[in-house]
Every structure is written in C-alpha cells, then in structure tokens.
Amino acid sequence: FPQELVDNIIDHLHGDIIMLRACALTSRHWLPTARYHIFHRISIWTDIDLARFLHLLHTAPHTAPYISILSLGECPDTWAQHLLLLQQLLPNVNELIVNNLDFFDTCDEMLDFFYNHFPWIKSLQLFGSFVGNAKDFVDLLHAKPNLESILLRTSISTNSLTPQLRSRAGVHYPNSRRSPQIFHSLSTSI
Structure with a gap:
C-alpha cells in the first residue's frame, strides 16, 4: 500500500489508542503517524x-x-x-x-x-x-x-x-x- 493511504487510515483511528499502539508495533513505516496521534x-x-x-x-x-x-x-x-x-x-x-x-x-x-x-x-x-x-x-x-x-x-x-x-x-x-x-x-x- 502507498504510505499516504496507510497514513490516512491511521488518521481515522485517532481516538483509538489501542489500535494506534497496534499500528505502531506493526511497521516502522506506520510508527510516525501512530505516534503523532498517541502523543x-x-x-x-x-x-x-x-x-x-x-x-x-x-x-x-x-x-x-x-x-x-x-x-x-x-x-x-x-x-x-x-x-x-x-x-x-x-x-x-x-x-x-x-x-x-x-x-x-x-x-x-x-x-x-x-x-x-x-x-x-x-x-x-x-x-x-x-x-x-x-x-x-x-x-x-x-x-x-x-x-x-x-x-x-x-x-x-x-x-x-x-x-x-x-x-x-x-x-x-x-x-x-x-x-x-x-x-x-x-x-x-x-
């Protein structure tokens, strides 16, 4: 998947900390976007x-x-x-x-x-x-x-x-x- 699409999907999870943590652990490419929403x-x-x-x-x-x-x-x-x-x-x-x-x-x-x-x-x-x-x-x-x-x-x-x-x-x-x-x-x- 293109990173822009992944970022958009993660952006929609902005209120779900458990899912954001899972995303952060899934791929290092997903980590910056997940961290942005977590922190x-x-x-x-x-x-x-x-x-x-x-x-x-x-x-x-x-x-x-x-x-x-x-x-x-x-x-x-x-x-x-x-x-x-x-x-x-x-x-x-x-x-x-x-x-x-x-x-x-x-x-x-x-x-x-x-x-x-x-x-x-x-x-x-x-x-x-x-x-x-x-x-x-x-x-x-x-x-x-x-x-x-x-x-x-x-x-x-x-x-x-x-x-x-x-x-x-x-x-x-x-x-x-x-x-x-x-x-x-x-x-x-x-």
Missing part, C-alpha cells in the same frame, strides 16, 4: 502523571516533537521547576490548556512559568482559572505574541451564590439535591 495531546493532572511523563521524556526523548497540546491540572506550586523543564523539553507545544489556577494565589516561579515560558503558543485555554484584574490578563496576553485564540471558562457553584444572585442568574432548583453550575465563557480569535 499529540498530553494531560497532566497529578504528581504521578507529572513524574511518569518526565520519566517518559527522559527515556524516550523522540516522543517530545509529537506533543503539540499540553493540558495541565491544578498546577500546585511544587510543580514550578518541573514545568520550566517541560518548556525546554517540548519545543512544539502550540496549545496550552490550564485548569483551576488562581494567578493571585500561586508562587512567583509558577507565575514566571505562565508569563515568560511557552511564548510561541498559538492557543491558550483557561478553565476555572482566576486572573485577578484586567492588567494582569493583558500582561498574560502580551507575553504570548503568537497567540491566535483564547478560551476562558469558569464554573461557579450556585451553592456559593446568595438567593438574590441565584434569582438574577435565573437558577431555580428548589427541590434539587444537586447544585447546578453556572458557566461563564469567552472564546475569541485574536
């Missing part, structure tokens, strides 16, 4: 995830060029030095996804990471993250000169809202046991 997006949520991923990068550095999307969980301050290392090891990351980070309540090293590293990213997504004021947000955008799109999304539990604010938000679940969520989002292309 293009990496999510790090826990200390264990971070340790495993750093170990992978040190034992198999050839996987780093395939990573284009980096998704980070709550990013405790203890991750600061490791994230600085990731920036050096992942030159092809063009999309950064950050979850639940309070830019006000974090260490200086972590702020340095977000403001001064990964300057080449084209897409930034902040989920449940808090940037204190407009100036801090503009500074963050200014630090990313290649940014083409940004997505901001926060989730506020209605348990934290007063009855008056719930009413104004149009949230009425008097008999519900679950607390509904109000989502605020902004998505734009720059």
